[in-house]
Amino acid sequence: MGGISELAQQLLRFFPEATLHSAYEAGFSGYVLHRVLKLHGIDNIVVHAAAVEVSAHSRVKTDKRDAQKLASQLEAGRLRGIRVPTPEQEQRRLLSRTRSQLVQQRSAVQNQIRMKAHQFGLIAPEDRRQMSHKLVAELLERSPAEAFRFVVEVHWQVWEFK
Known part of the structure; x- marks a missing residue:
């Protein structure tokens, strides 16, 4: 947070008498920047990226063009901010979103193991058995090649770790 506060x-030093307005697109970096800017008296909004108007002729995205679009739309009053959650709300979301991501990743790993087993003829296309640790162990026992065993064991370790 030190670098953001310094920014x-x-x-405020460069523009001591000005009322500062800023905007940025919501993204991976969260809302720390927003909170620090507000704390220092800078009027900031966080906008949904899809809400930023795009010219029909300008499909190329660059940071410079995005910044210019945000600045001109902010100046014209055409940007609407999203609701910024409190730090506590962000923390609560973190747990449920992380769990959801891990469940998705586990399913992806299970599907990867299944695809490898299909690739080597160890599971028939119509086989609808639930991917389980017991099934993976069975596939490894019937494995025709060391490379297959290695790949499945690596996937299995990822699955078990989650």
Whole structure:
């Protein structure tokens, strides 16, 4: 947070008499920047990326073009901010979203093991058995090649770890 705070302080030093307005697209970096800017008295909004107007002729995305679009739309008052969750709400979301991601990753690993077994003829296409640790052990026992065993064991370890 130190670098973000320094950024806000520098903006205030460069423009001491100005009312500062800023906007950025919501993304992976979360809302720390928003909170720090607001804390320093800078009017900031976080916008949904899809809500930023795009010219029909300008399909190329670059950081410079995106920044110019945000600045011009902010100046024209055409940007609407999203609701920024509190730090507590963000923490609560973290648990449920992480669990959901892990479940998806586990399913992906199970599907990868199943595809490898199909590839080597160890599971018939119509086989609808639930992928289980018992089934993986059975596939490894019947494995025709060391490379197959290695790949499935690596996937299995990822699955078990999650």
